[in-house]
Amino acid sequence: xxxxxxxxxxxxxxxxxxxxxAVRTWVQEHPECCGDRVIDLRAAPAQPTVHLTEEQIVAARxxxxxxxxxxxxxxxxxxxxxxxxEDRGDSWSGKSQHSPDLLGGxxxxxxEKRAYIYFTERWAxxxxxxxxxxxxxxxxxxxxxxxxxxxxxxxxxxxxIFPSDSAAWERMAWGESAQAIAKKD
Numbered sequence: 001x002x003x004x005x006x007x008x009x010x011x012x013x014x015x016x017x018x019x020x021x022a023v024r025t026w027v028q029e030h031p032e033c034c035g036d037r038v039i040d041l042r043a044a045p046a047q048p049t050v051h052l053t054e055e056q057i058v059a060a061r062x063x064x065x066x067x068x069x070x071x072x073x074x075x076x077x078x079x080x081x082x083x084x085x086e087d088r089g090d091s092w093s094g095k096s097q098h099s100p101d102l103l104g105g106x107x108x109x110x111x112e113k114r115a116y117i118y119f120t121e122r123w124a125x126x127x128x129x130x131x132x133x134x135x136x137x138x139x140x141x142x143x144x145x146x147x148x149x150x151x152x153x154x155x156x157x158x159x160x161i162f163p164s165d166s167a168a169w170e171r172m173a174w175g176e177s178a179q180a181i182a183k184k185d
Contacts, residue, residue, distance in 0.1 A: 050122040061158045069163045071148040083116035085127045100127045111173040114142040143173040
């Protein structure tokens with residue numbers, strides 16, 4: 001098989017529907033595999049449940065553009081408002097029944113302990129069921145010292161934010177940089 005077979009096979013005739021039906025059948029027959037996190041895409045709404053107007057997106061862009069790495073979470077909340085959900089690792093709060101799962105494995109590498117999500121468009125009621133291909137959102141990440149460290153955005157009108165360099169990133173994530181700690185020893 002060639003690499004493009006992954007795309008070519010389902011594009012012919014009714015093969016995509018055939019594959020979808022086979023996967024759904026298998027998942028129903030093996031509930032121990034996926035547990036209660038199975039998403040039935042047929043239940044997805046035809047319209048987004050959250051959809052900001054163009055004016056609201058412009059206002060959101062203005063608010064998010066004021067953020068700077070190193071700000072405390074209280075200052076960030078004062079500028080951008082209450083998030084749709086918050087993830088604090090194991091203890092979380094939000095409007096969904098499941099953890100919003102904003103802090104992935106990569107967050108541990110950056111000492112990120114908290115994340116806020118803000119939606120401009122959402123197609124499911126549950127935040128944990130967000131769809132990165134259709135939903136539009138901004139995620140703010142905070143380091144262990146409760147400092148804003150970076151912002152992910154898949155909203156075309158809102159640019160992401162990152163620290164200026166690796167030294168600034170380390171300072172916010174870990175406090176003193178590794179070089180400063182080495183000099184003390």
